[in-house]
Amino acid sequence: MTALNQTSGQNQTSAPLAAGFADPVQDAQRGFRTIMNAMARPGSLQALATGGLKPPAPLTPVVAAIALTLFDYDTPVWLDVPFARSEAVKTFLRFHTGAPIVSEPVEAGFALIADPAHLSSLGKFHQGTLEYPDRSATVILTGQTLSNEGPVHLSGPGIETETAFSTGPVSLAFWDQVKANNAQFPRGVDLIFAGSAEIAALPRSTMITVREA
Amino acid sequence: MxxxxxxxxxxxxxxxxxxxxxxxxxxxxxxxxxxxxxxxxxxxxxxxxxxxxxxxxxxxxxxxxxxxxxxxxxxxxxxxxxxxxxxxxxxxxxxxxxxxxxxxxxxxxxxxxxxxxxxxxxxxxxxxxxxxxxxxxxxxxxxxxxxxxxxxxxxxxxxxxxxxxxxxxxxxxxxxxxxxxxxxxxxxxxxxxxxxxxxxxxxxxxxxxxxxxxxxxxxxxxxxxxxxKSLDFEDYPFEVQKFDKPCGLCGAENVYLDEVILDDKGGRMFVCSDSDYCEERREAGHLGPMAADPNAMTLAGGTSDQHSEEPAR
Amino acid sequence: MYVAVKGGEKAIRNAHQLLTKRRRGDTGVPALTLDQIAEQLAISVARVMGEGSLYDEQLAALAIKQARGDLIEAAFLIRAYRTTLPRFGYSQPIDTGKMLVERRISATYKDLPGGQLLGPTFDYSHRLLDFALAAEADGEIEAPVRRTPIDEPMPRVTDLLDDEGLMEADPVSAEDAPVGDLTREPLSFPADRDLRLQNLARGDEGFLLSLAYSSQRGYGRTHPFTGEIRYGAVEVEFFAEELGFAVSLGTIKVTECQMVNQFQGTAKSSPKFTRGYGLVFGQVERKAMAMSMVDRALRWEELGEEQVAPVQDTEFVMSHSDNIQATGFVEHLKLPHYVDFQAELELVRRMRGEWFAAREAEEKASRNQKEAAE
Incomplete structure (x- = not known):
């Protein structure tokens, strides 16, 4: 990579490249089972083993583990500004996954959000089509504090009756966006919330009720 | 790569x-x-x-x-x-x-x-x-x-x-x-x-x-x-197949049964399709109406023999 | 009892052991070597490489040996092996214009630049069993007389027609335009020509042959002339990113067939000749021809023709051309199905009971009616 390609002021490219999974086969399998369990049981908190990853900030070990588990050269990835500004993050993702990094949100299979409080809209990502709803994006929100208490109640496939759920930071309009996302089922994006050691997911099939305390 | x-x-x-x-x-x-x-x-x-x-x-x-x-x-x-x-x-x-x-x-x-x-x-x-x-x-x-x-x-x-x-x-x-x-x-x-x-x-x-x-x-x-939901109509609700006999080996009811032909004279018996379920019941002492039948003995015996050969890992 | 084999594991092991023995046959007869298969059953080897989608004569020969000469089973072995190989990328397009030609014929011109070159062919041979071949030892084989290589280029016939504007232009796509690959992406419809050709190239020779035949008999609209068939060796090149230029990986032998079809023109397109394209590994000429006819038939939509025949039905053709898929699903009927059969037994017994009961009731009613009348 030449200096010309460096768009950011931070000169992180000279730092040695952080290692990937120590055991690519087993670490990816464990990562996937955790993500699958999270997606199959919306709102449940699932501890994610990170296989000793020490990715460059603002990537976190949990987000890096998700990326290494799911991304490859078949999955265009969109990064929000704080991620896109970091050459080290891009180099890490490109080297370990081979995923092309795209500038248009609608082209992405996965979106990595470092700053969820400023995520303006879920609608800018690929929503899938009625004929191919599977072509929609999966949006991964970083730095979340997750809990099974709070005003948001989840129901639908994967939930026996109802689950309380809260996460943050997210934007003020976020839960309205998630409701709108569910309303267009089977189209819509799927969400993964990455905490410091655990994750949760909200597929588009989950219904949201917000109850004021 | x-x-x-x-x-x-x-x-x-x-x-x-x-x-x-x-x-x-x-x-x-x-x-x-x-x-x-x-x-x-x-x-x-x-x-x-x-x-x-x-x-x-x-x-x-x-x-x-x-x-x-x-x-x-x-x-x-x-x-x-x-x-x-x-x-x-x-x-x-x-x-x-x-x-x-x-x-x-x-x-x-x-x-x-x-x-x-x-x-x-x-x-x-x-x-x-x-x-x-x-x-x-x-x-x-x-x-x-x-x-x-x-x-x-x-x-x-x-x-x-x-x-x-x-x-x-x-x-x-x-x-x-x-x-x-x-x-x-x-x-x-x-x-x-x-x-x-x-x-x-x-x-x-x-x-x-x-x-x-x-x-x-x-x-x-x-x-x-x-x-x-299994597709059906209000006046024709979905219903499952019912067997009128229990499993010949373990006596289980409300399970899916296989029909086993015993001879060429119409002799047949019905046994659990779920072989593990049947075996567990027999081990727990449940006996079906044909458990003493020689044919049944072969069927049941074969199963438990195989069980003991289960690959140990 | 064959299903619910108790001790199934042992039975399978024994069956496979017997297969090993039967495959070898009489050990008094020498075992086949892979070289013997590759050299003397070259067209079988080529078919297995083509339908197995992997160019490797020795592996194809091994597969044929292991499959006891069952070519579909052999192609399946090759496919299963192929999927485990690491992928490094896609080769450059081969240039059949630069082929080292061993056979080249055209049915549309008596003579043409580069000439007609019959090469090794069954054509014009009298199909009489050659009992001399039944003798164990090889007889002397007279060295064939071959044309002295001429330095004349051998342009493709379709390129000659192209000069006059009579032939539809070969669609040129951008260098970096993505080419579909149905081994990497699930097939979806409509499928473009790149995917269709890939599907046909991997497709079953017999299936394509019958489809092509049906189009000749009126189930379709092709009126094909063999513009050209050429067979020979072409170089395969791979663009190495780290070197910045293409390197040769070696040569492969292919047969290319271009069928030329008269085309009356439609509102969309002027009268001209159109083409169908076939390309296969080795000298599998029959399949190359069938492929080019089916390819042309499948282009109906692009040329504004009507769809009237099975051979034009892209979804039907592409969904059923693969003999590995077809044989798997047909042969899976050998697997135990007794759970579903039990469900059907119960239903058919019940329906028969109802049918007989209804008939009895009917007869009784008509008897009563009769008695009442008397």
């Missing part, structure tokens, strides 16, 4: 056979399948070292979710000892070295063809179905281009017409297996060729259900506790 790929030596295969890129592709399809319950996700099914139609879809799904600490059970027709179940279990023993079992309650992953175990599955279990024709509308409309539109527009009239014609002609719905269901009130889905007896089990099941069709290149899923 990315850093996650490593070339294979000759005669040496990756854990659970599939390469990591293929597993990732299948894993992503599984996640989308879970997010849209009952929708068939296209995936780039690989050629497997077993023929299409012999469980390549189920095998690819299992290979993509399987981990070193899983315990795998493989059944075909409800039994662990049918030829294809033996072959598939052997495949994973060889390529993944995982623990295998005949016991439903011990398994973390159950791959099946044509049956669902009688014992209720738990939240920490996953059931993987082998699917020959994933499209429930296929025999009404052979074109993928057309059926895809029908699913998109939720146009399932054709299916209801077909079922209703059955009733008009025969007085009842003449579909006995692969009986179509409505998942989460949105997608009509083929539950694979399990007898309709098993349909109630997939409604609000605690375990995650994954369906793999290798030749037709489709994966679909039903998350735990999802509402799954």
């Amino acid at each position: 990315t850093a996650q790929q490593k070339p294979l030596d000759e005669g040496e295969y990756n854990f659970a056979y599939l390469d990591e890129q293929t597993k990732r592709m299948i894993r992503r399809a599984i996640l989308k399948g879970i997010a849209v319950p009952g929708y068939q996700v296209p995936f780039a099914s690989r050629e497997m070292p077993m023929p299409y139609g012999w469980g390549t879809g189920g095998v690819q799904v299992t290979a993509s979710i399987l981990g070193a600490d899983d315990c795998l059970k493989v059944i075909d027709q409800g039994s662990d000892d049918t030829t294809n179940a033996v072959a598939i279990r052997g495949f994973f023993e060889k390529t993944a070295g995982v623990e295998t079992t005949f016991e439903t309650s011990k398994a973390s992953i159950i791959q099946t063809r044509h049956r669902i175990p009688e014992k209720d599955l738990r939240e920490d279990q996953i059931i993987v179905f082998q699917v020959p024709i994933p499209e429930p509308l296929r025999f009404l409309e052979p074109r993928e281009t057309e059926t895809r539109k029908m699913h998109a527009l939720e146009e399932y009239g054709l299916m209801h017409v077909k079922l209703y014609e059955d009733i008009a002609k025969n007085g009842h719905i003449a579909t006995t297996y692969a009986y179509p269901v409505l998942v989460n009130n949105r997608y009509v889905m083929d539950p694979s060729p399990t007898p309709k007896f098993d349909n109630p089990k997939i409604d609000k099941m605690a375990a995650l259900q994954l369906y793999g069709a290798g030749r037709e290149k489709r994966i679909y899923a039903i998350p735990p506790y999802t509402e799954v």
Whole structure:
């Protein structure tokens, strides 16, 4: 990579490249089972083993583990500004996954959000089509504090009756966006919330009720 | 090549056979399948070292979710000892070295063809179905281009017409297996060729259900506790097959039975299709009406012999 | 009992052991070597490489040996092996214009630049069993007289027609335009020509042959002339990113067939000749021809023709051309199905019961009616 390609002021490219999974086969399998369990049981908190990853900030070990588990050269990835500004993050993702990094949100299979409080809209990502709803994006929100208490109640496939759920930071309009996302089922994006050691997911099939305390 | 790929030596295969890129592709399809319950996700099914139609879809799904600490059970027709179940279990023993079992309650992953175990599955279990024709509308409309539109527009009239014609002609719905269901009130889905007896089990099941069709290149899923309704009419409600006899070996009632022909003079007996379930009941001291029959002794004896040969790992 | 084999594991092991023995046959007869198969059953080897989608004569020979000469089983072995190989990328397009030609014929011109070159062919041979071949030892084989290589280029016939504007232009796609690959992406419809050709190239020879035949008999609209068939060796090159230029990986032998079809023109397109294209590994000429005819038939939509025949039905053709898929699904009926059969048994018994009961009731009613009348 030449200096010309460096768009950011931070000169992180000279730092040695952080290692990937120590055991690519087993670490990816464990990562996937955790993500699958999270997606199959919306709102449940699932501890994610990170296989000793020490990715460059603002990537976190949990987000890096998700990326290494799911991304490859078949999955265009969109990064929000704080991620896109970091050459080290891009180099890490490109080297370990081979995923092309795209500038248009609608082209992405996965979106990595470092700053969820400023995520303006879920609608800018690929929503899938009625004929191919599977072509929609999966949006991964970083730095979340997750809990099974709070005003948001989840129901639908994967939930026996109802689950309380809260996460943050997210934007003020976020839960309205998630409701709108569910309303267009089977189209819509799927969400993964990455905490410091655990994750949760909200597929588009989950219904949201917000109850004021 | 990315850093996650490593070339294979000759005669040496990756854990659970599939390469990591293929597993990732299948894993992503599984996640989308879970997010849209009952929708068939296209995936780039690989050629497997077993023929299409012999469980390549189920095998690819299992290979993509399987981990070193899983315990795998493989059944075909409800039994662990049918030829294809033996072959598939052997495949994973060889390529993944995982623990295998005949016991439903011990398994973390159950791959099946044509049956669902009688014992209720738990939240920490996953059931993987082998699917020959994933499209429930296929025999009404052979074109993928057309059926895809029908699913998109939720146009399932054709299916209801077909079922209703059955009733008009025969007085009842003449579909006995692969009986179509409505998942989460949105997608009509083929539950694979399990007898309709098993349909109630997939409604609000605690375990995650994954369906793999290798030749037709489709994966679909039903998350735990999802509402799954067998299609029917108000005046002709869905009903399952009932057997008027209990299992000849263990005396179980309200289970699916196999008819075994004993001689050429019409002699027959009915025994549990779920061989593990039957065995557990017999071990607990339950006896069926034909347990003392010499033919029954052979059947039961064979089963428990095999059980003792269960591969120790 | 064959299903629910108790001790299934042992039975399978024994069956495979017996197969090993039967495959070898009488050990008094020398075993086949892979070289013998590759050299003397070259067209079988080529078919297995083509339908197995992997160019490797020795592996194809091994597969044929292991499959006891069952070519579909052999192609299946090759496919299953192929999927485990690491992928490094896609080769450069081969240039059949630069082929080292061993055979080249055209049915549309008596003579043409580069000439007609019959090469090794069954054509014009009298199909009489050659009992001399039944003798164990090889007789002397007279060295064939071959044309002295001429330095004349051998342009493709379609390029000659192209000069006059009579032939539809070969669609040129951008260098970096993505080419579909149905081994990496699930097939979806409509499928473009790149995917269709890939599907046909992997497709079953017999299936394509019958489809092509049906189009000649009126189930379709092709009126084909063999513009050219050429067979020979072409170089395969791979663009190495780290070197910045293409390197040769070696040569492969292929047969290319271009069928030329008269085309009356439609509102969309002027009258001209159109083409169908076939390309296969080795000298599998029959399949190359059939492929080019089916390819042309499948282009109906692009040329504004009507769809009237099975051979034009893209979804039907592409969904059923693969013999590995077809044989798997047909043969899976050998697997136990007794659970579903049990469900059907119960239903058919019940329906028969109802049918007989209804008939009895009917007869009784008509008897009563009769008695009442008397």
